[in-house]
Amino acid sequence: MKDYIVVVGGYGHVGQSISRQLGECFPGKVYAAGRNLSRAQQFSRSTNGKVLPLQLNIAGGFDRTLRDRVKLVVMCLDQTDTSFVRFCFENGIDYVDVSANHSFLAQVEQLQAEAKANEATAILSIGLAPGLTNLMAYHAKSLMDHTDALDISIMLGMGDHHGKAAIEWTIDNLGNDFEVVRGDKKVAVASFADGKKTNFGGPLGSRKAYRFNFSDQHVLPLTLGVPTVSTRLCFDSVAITGLLAGLKASGMFRLLRYKPVRSAAVQLFGRMKFGTEIFAVKIDAWGKRDHEHVKVESFLQGTSEAEITAKVAAFVAERAYRAELPHGVYHIEQLFELNPILASMDRSTMFETRTFHLQ
Ligand SMILES: NC(=O)c1ccc[n+]([C@@H]2O[C@H](COP(=O)([O-])OP(=O)(O)OC[C@H]3O[C@@H](n4cnc5c(N)ncnc54)[C@H](OP(=O)(O)O)[C@@H]3O)[C@@H](O)[C@H]2O)c1
Numbered sequence: 138m139k140d141y142i143v144v145v146g147g148y149g150h151v152g153q154s155i156s157r158q159l160g161e162c163f164p165g166k167v168y169a170a171g172r173n174l175s176r177a178q179q180f181s182r183s184t185n186g187k188v189l190p191l192q193l194n195i196a197g198g199f200d201r202t203l204r205d206r207v208k209l210v211v212m213c214l215d216q217t218d219t220s221f222v223r224f225c226f227e228n229g230i231d232y233v234d235v236s237a238n239h240s241f242l243a244q245v246e247q248l249q250a251e252a253k254a255n256e257a258t259a260i261l262s263i264g265l266a267p268g269l270t271n272l273m274a275y276h277a278k279s280l281m282d283h284t285d286a287l288d289i290s291i292m293l294g295m296g297d298h299h300g301k302a303a304i305e306w307t308i309d310n311l312g313n314d315f316e317v318v319r320g321d322k323k324v325a326v327a328s329f330a331d332g333k334k335t336n337f338g339g340p341l342g343s344r345k346a347y348r349f350n351f352s353d354q355h356v357l358p359l360t361l362g363v364p365t366v367s368t369r370l371c372f373d374s375v376a377i378t379g380l381l382a383g384l385k386a387s388g389m390f391r392l393l394r395y396k397p398v399r400s401a402a403v404q405l406f407g408r409m410k411f412g413t414e415i416f417a418v419k420i421d422a423w424g425k426r427d428h429e430h431v432k433v434e435s436f437l438q439g440t441s442e443a444e445i446t447a448k449v450a451a452f453v454a455e456r457a458y459r460a461e462l463p464h465g466v467y468h469i470e471q472l473f474e475l476n477p478i479l480a481s482m483d484r485s486t487m488f489e490t491r492t493f494h495l496q
Contacts, residue, residue, distance in 0.1 A: 169190060258467070
């Protein structure tokens, strides 16, 4: 019988919170997996055995016994190829992934036929960004008859704790430029450039955020049919945001291609602890309703990006475990709605939407 859940990276920063939440729902049925058995065992003990330890390197897949007993994998690390995802599909294992790396997610999208043929479901774009940003965009679009453009702005707290994989992803994307969809064309844009001000609401007020390669802006033109989507990032510290934009403009981030510089930047970023734990997301959407031009603004605010990512992942994983979802590869906004996920969160997570008529 297939009744186990394996959280890969399950004792890592985001993974441990997902493992704990799923362990509370399904005690004795959840494995926290990673390459270091003693870390997995130590974590398992901290859950009073509700979460089980598993030594696993995704390069090798599961052994035969486990392969036949795993119903769902929750992936909490960045992969470079789809061999492990294929392994899951071939064994009819459902798959949930918190990665924000679009080049990898695009590779998984190509496995649609394989997932369907093996009666497996994959749900991508799980977390805060991507994840709640996709659902907020979907919600904003649902308030209009037609949506022309969406701006997604994300503010992360410098006082928040971010895991190593998440920091590496951020550092790597400071240096790498990328393409966005504008109308029916792909346009090359520079990372952490082209700053734009938006009002995050309340005391956070208006802040300048800069283009960043979050996967939501690549996925939403396809899943929602919105022709132009842009995602920008800033930090709660205006000084740090300005410093990063200045370093980008000076060309300094080209040095991140060199391994020692990249390692030093990852370490430095991990140690920087000032500012708050607050995150915020703002959606600005332009379109038409009843033949009039309208703008929808949505605001989300809370604390701990990793914790909110884990909450979204645990919500989706629980549904995928309990119910039979359609087979194939999906992004979160194709199977889930924003409100039930927000309702599962505590009161410190605030959401608000406003619609304006434009002349
Ligand atoms: N969607 C969102 O909003 C969002 C937000 C935050 C983070 N994220 C994503 O969440 C993921 C996890 O981030 P994090 O900060 O929690 O990372 P982390 O703390 O570094 O955890 C990564 C985990 O993966 C394990 N691991 C690494 N390579 C492995 C392998 N080959 N086989 C098995 N396990 C392996 C590591 O343990 P060992 O080294 O001991 O194996 C570690 O436990 C990243 O992909 C990040 O981009 C998404």
